[in-house]
Amino acid sequence: MATDAFEHVTYRGRLMDRKTMAFLQAMERRLGYDLTVVQGSYNAGGVSASAGTHDGGGVVDLVSWDHERKVRVARELGGFAWFRADLPGVWGEHVHLGVRSHGRLSPAAQAQQAAFDANPARNGLADNALDQTWRPAPLVTFDYKASTEPPPPPPTRVARARDSLAEAIHALGDAAALLDAAGDDREQAKKQIDDLRELRETARTVLERLPKR
Numbered sequence: 001m002a003t004d005a006f007e008h009v010t011y012r013g014r015l016m017d018r019k020t021m022a023f024l025q026a027m028e029r030r031l032g033y034d035l036t037v038v039q040g041s042y043n044a045g046g047v048s049a050s051a052g053t054h055d056g057g058g059v060v061d062l063v064s065w066d067h068e069r070k071v072r073v074a075r076e077l078g079g080f081a082w083f084r085a086d087l088p089g090v091w092g093e094h095v096h097l098g099v100r101s102h103g104r105l106s107p108a109a110q111a112q113q114a115a116f117d118a119n120p121a122r123n124g125l126a127d128n129a130l131d132q133t134w135r136p137a138p139l140v141t142f143d144y145k146a147s148t149e150p151p152p153p154p155p156t157r158v159a160r161a162r163d164s165l166a167e168a169i170h171a172l173g174d175a176a177a178l179l180d181a182a183g184d185d186r187e188q189a190k191k192q193i194d195d196l197r198e199l200r201e202t203a204r205t206v207l208e209r210l211p212k213r
Contacts, residue, residue: 005144006057006104012163014040017057019144023077023099024060026142030073034159036063036166038094041104051126053109058102062095063166064173065207070095075135078142080116082124082131092173096124101141158211165207172203 005019012024014037024035039061043054053059062070067083074081074097081097098109105113115122117139121131 008042011040012037014038014060015043016041016060017104019102019142020058020060020099022144023058023079023142026077027070027073030077031066031069034162035070036065036163036170037061038063038167038170051108052106053096053098053112054106056106056109057104058099059105059109060097062097063170064093064095065166065169065204067093067095071097072134076140078140080113080124082133086173092170092175094170094173099142100139162207165203169203169207172197 006017008015009018009021010016011021012035016024016037020041024037028035037060039054041054041057041059044052045055054061064083071081071083074095078100079097080100081095084091084094084096086093098105098112100113100116102109112124115124115128116131116135121135123129123131
């Protein structure tokens with residue numbers, strides 16, 4: 001394995017290592033657009049709902065836009081990945097992914113890989129439910145090589161606009177999930193939730209009309 005694989009870098013505004021960055025860049029080439037990362041790696045204690053899965057390397061969260069393709073491409077390239085729907089009071093919808101056999105996965109992330117690798121596959125959550133969505137057979141391991149390519153060019157205005165919209169959509173989902181768990185003034189909270197979700201759908205429509213880059 002290349003010696004620089006676990007050197008810490010900042011990519012798409014989030015902390016990770018070079019191997020994880022290379023994995024995301026491979027996804028971007030296949031998807032045809034830049035990814036928006038809402039949680040990186042080496043984030044011990046940063047998000048309690050993540051239950052330690054981001055404490056080590058190789059694990060990131062992406063915004064949920066185009067989640068079916070993102071999950072499939074991540075799995076094709078050697079990742080374990082799932083779409084996480086809104087969970088009231090815990091998180092807004094997002095794509096959670098890790099790089100299989102990364103080398104710096106936290107114990108919680110290793111358990112998620114074991115769930116993904118199981119036969120039948122599991123969902124990587126506490127309920128250990130079956131995951132009946134597609135995965136490659138045989139399973140793939142990402143082949144990292146030290147990069148000799150120049151760094152990617154800075155994002156275009158369109159890419160920055162896409163990132164801003166995608167992050168806003170993610171933030172709206174998180175806010176709606178938290179409000180949904182509010183114990184007081186339920187009617188007012190419900191109205192706020194409905195307003196946030198309407199805004200999120202409007203933002204999604206705008207996002208889908210923007211060019212890929």
